[in-house]
Amino acid sequence: MLLQLDCLSTCLTSSGSVLFPITAGGGSLDCFSACQTMGYGQILHRHGNEEDRVHLNVGGVRHQVDPDMLLRFPHTRLGRLLLCQSEAAILELCDDYSPAEREYYFDRNPRVFLCVLNFYHTGCVHMMEELCVFSFSQEIEYWGIQELHLGPCCGNWYHERKDYIEDGDWDIRSDDQQHPSLDSSFEELSALDKDLAKFKGAWCGDLRSYIWLRLEDPGHSTASKIIAVASLSVVLTSIVAMCVHSMPEFQRVDDNEKPIEDPVLTVLEEICIACFSVEFIIRLIVAPSRRKFLGNPLNIIDVASILPFYATLALETADEEAAEENEDIENVGKVVQVLRLMRVLRILKLARHSIGLRALGATVRHSYHEVGLLLLFLSVGISIFSALIYSAEREVEHTDLGTIPSGWWWATITMTTVGFGDTCPVTPAGKIVATLCIICGLLVVALPITIIFNKFSKYYQRNKAMEGQFAESIDFMSSVIISTRTNRYQTDSQDVKDVFFSRSSCS
Incomplete structure (x- = not known):
């Protein structure tokens, strides 16, 4: 025991280095070999x-x-x-x-x-x-x-x-791989405060902040509500005009049997596009950050709903000039038709006025794992049951399920429980396969849909709560801006009075 204590006293220095004491009997050499196998902390705390x-x-x-x-x-x-x-x-x-x-x-x-x-x-x-x-x-x-x-x-x-x-948690782990999209209420409110702060000292900052608050927050004031109702009315009018344009009663032809636009619907669409364009330009001018404004998904939707009209107008003008010069522009008509179909994107402008649509967009953006899982399940099921239905129905004459690719369509509408009825099995084996396909489709679709629905409910409730918080934050910042203006006005007035009285006293 004493030998071990002596060894411990000689094995360590204040810096923790091991020394080589020379003692009789070689006891310390045995102790040194034991010290080599122990850590620094073990040597310090060796005993109980x-x-x-x-x-x-x-x-x-x-x-x-x-x-x-x-x-x-x-x-x-x-x-x-x-x-x-x-x-x-x-x-x-x-x-x-x-x-x-x-x-x-x-x-x-x-x-x-x-x-x-x-x-x-x-x-x-x-x-x-x-x-x-x-x-x-x-x-x-x-x-x-x-x-x-x-x-x-x-x-x-x-x-x-x-x-x-x-x-x-609104910051879902799967979103870490995406670009930060301001999904937490704290970040959104912080971004709002930063945007309002950018107007201070900016070009026409007071006027721009005044217009921006009334365009961005429908509940800010009576003027904001009127602007929101007017914008929503123009969007709905444009959608109704687009739908009515497809009806035969409103389709006309010229003397050459060439389809032409109804003049009333044309004027109505031009008015709507003019309103959309003016609103977008004003939003762009008064935005605190134009780069951030152009990257906003809602503003991208606005651009996508406006550009097809101007692109169609430019192509039709070029087509008329080419016709006058007897030049041939191939496929211009098809391009114009495609651009006209893109007018359906105006429906997405309702997302600016609908909490539900914004919640749906956030749900889809944050549920790509679940959507991918759903598509994977459906793909596997469709592949399996299309092969089974082909095996069960291939010997039937004049069947619509004589090939596996034709079975893909049948398996898709069966697993998703749509069931058009245009294609159906006739053999007992085929009906058994169809029954299994329906049951598997219910299970496959129900599992991911539940998760997606729960996320939608959370985002919907969150967006409703955020609207109230935004309104409170905007009202608070507006009061701060107004008080700042009042103080500045009072200070300037006092300075003018001081100068006036000083000059009066001098005279």
């Missing part, structure tokens, strides 16, 4: 005596721990701490270390460390209900403890609570 225990200071709370208990889990942070070969290695694992007191300091939560310390005693992690699961998860990850060590009494509750909070 009170003075040789591991001294831990976690967030100001001191603990004395048996080193053998920590070495039961060598892959944890405290276990690796005792296996360090130098003070530099120790400082990589703790925030501070006192060689004189042999105390390790950690700037961590002392309450969570009680659960960590209990883990070394029992081998299982038990958590307190009042602790945040994400904070607790970060803490045990810091201490090198895996979630697999959670006790059965706490494991199920911990994972259920963690999954529940993750489902309610």
Whole structure:
């Protein structure tokens, strides 16, 4: 025992380096070979005596721990701490270390460390209900403890609570790969405050902020509501005119049997396009950030609904000039028809006035994993049942299911429970396959649809709440701007009065 103590006193210096004492009997040489197999922390805390225990200071709370208990889990942070070969290695694992007191300091939560310390005693992690699961998860990850060590009494509750909070989190993990789209209310309100702040000192900042607030927030004032109703009326009028244009009663032909536009519908469409163009230009001029404005999906929809009209007008003008010069422009008519069909994109302008449509867009954007899973399930099912129905119906004369590609159409409308009835099996085997296809289609479609519907409900409720928060934030910022203008006006008036009275006194 004395030999071992002498060895420990000679093996270590203040810097932790190993010396080579020469003593009789070669005892220290045996001790040195043992020291080589132990870490720096193990040598300091070799015995079970009170003075040789591991001294831990976690967030100001001191603990004395048996080193053998920590070495039961060598892959944890405290276990690796005792296996360090130098003070530099120790400082990589703790925030501070006192060689004189042999105390390790950690700037961590002392309450969570009680659960960590209990883990070394029992081998299982038990958590307190009042602790945040994400904070607790970060803490045990810091201490090198895996979630697999959670006790059965706490494991199920911990994972259920963690999954529940993750489902309610608007910053879904799958969106980390996308460009930040301001999906959290805090970021949206912060962006709104930044946009309003950009008007200060800008060109015509007061006028631009006045117009911008009334165009962006329909509930800001009576003028904002009137503008929103007028914009919505123009959108609905344009959609109705586009639908009426397809009716035979409103289709006309000229003397050469060439279809021409109805003059009333043409004028109505030109008025709507003029309103759309003026609104877009005004929004672009008064926007606090034009780059951000042009990248907004709603504004991209506005551009996509306006451009087809001008492109069609340009192509028709070029076609008329070419006809006068007896030149041939191929496929101009087809291009014009395609551009006219793109007018249907005006329906998407309703998203600016509809919470439900915006929630639907956010749901689709954040549910690409679920949508991909749904398409994968459908593709597998369609491939399987199209082959089965081909095997069951191929010997029937004049059947519509005589090939596997024709079975794709039948399997698609059957699995999605549409069932047009244009193609159906006639053999008993084919009807059995159809029954299985319907049942599998219900199961395949129902599973991802439930997840997508839950996300839609969350985004819809969130958007409704955000509209109220936006209105409150805009009202607050408007009051700040108005008060600033009032103070500035009062200050300027006082300065004028001071100058006037000073001149009067001088005279």
